[in-house]
Amino acid sequence: MHTHGIAELGFIEGMNLLLQGHPEASKEKIRDYETPDGTCIRDYIHVADLADAHLVALEALENVRGSAVFNVGTGQGHSVREVIRTAEEVSGRAIPVQEGSRRPGDPLVLVADGGRLWEIGWRPRYGLRDIVASAWDWHPREGW
16 A cells, blocks of 8 residues: 655656545645645656657757757746646546645746747647546556
């Protein structure tokens, strides 16, 4: 049985564990951010979009002398509360969340500026619901 909190596993992975009845994953503190719903805002990206972005960047580097830096992200943030609500809709299950204070140093918003990738033609294909549904479909239901 896993004993890690959501923050240690990655938020979406931790939600999958909570949805499967592993309450020990519920250590996320989400309620005191100065954002519209009180939760932090992060840029989530589908693993397939991440892989595609890397391929596009590698192709671009073939035409560059030296090196180049590309940030990868969708450029759109989603609040923790929004991700939880989406996961509940996708799974049809409630997610037990412990609410409390944020961790020291946690920023309100982290959203990647993928503008250089956009300039060379990359665009994310998947939205938040797709990301959560794909993670839920991939994740094993039994055998933990």
